Amino acid sequence: MRRISIFFIWVFALALCSVVATAQSQPFADKDLEYTLELPSATWKATSRGDGLRSQAEFVNGDRMDGYLRVRKEVVDAGTTPTNLADHHQDTKLRYLNGFVQGTSERFAGRLNGVTASYEFTSAGKPMLGRLYYLQADNRTIYTLHFTGLRDKLLRIRNQTDSIARSFQLK
Secondary structure, three states, rough: HHHHHHHHHHHHHHHHHHHHHHHHOOEOOOOOOOOOEEEOOOEEEEEOOOOOOOOEEEEEEEOOOOOOOEEEEEEEEOOHHHHHHHHHHHOOHHHOOOEEEEEEEEEEOOOOOEHHHHHHHEEEEEEEEEEEEEEEEOOOEEEEEEEEEEEEHHHOOHHHHHHHHHEEOOO
């Protein structure tokens, strides 16, 4: 009798854990956007969506300082690689941020492959971190997922930023 009750408790606990694990991620899709992604927790909320003219959206992880995501579609010249676009963004946009410090760049594999680029900067005297995912959709299209937030907080949710980028896919 004791074995049976322990068995049922174990099965119940296992079932509860699987329900909690699947309930945490939330699929995101919008009829005006060409892509879908999964948000890893209920604290991530969409703040703006596509308007039919532009393929872009923004998301916040509770507070913008805890994690802010901008998704943009970049139409590039044929043959432009994600690394080329990352270098171009660094040279033309990022390097002019207050306290800019270039970070690492590495290959990234998900439903769409590409590269990531990290950097640090300051905003209102606070140490910030930026992490960009450049995901190649085709020969002329690269999607950028640009995460920013307080350095310590964004570092803590790196697994979430990677998860969002890995789940990113075209409809």
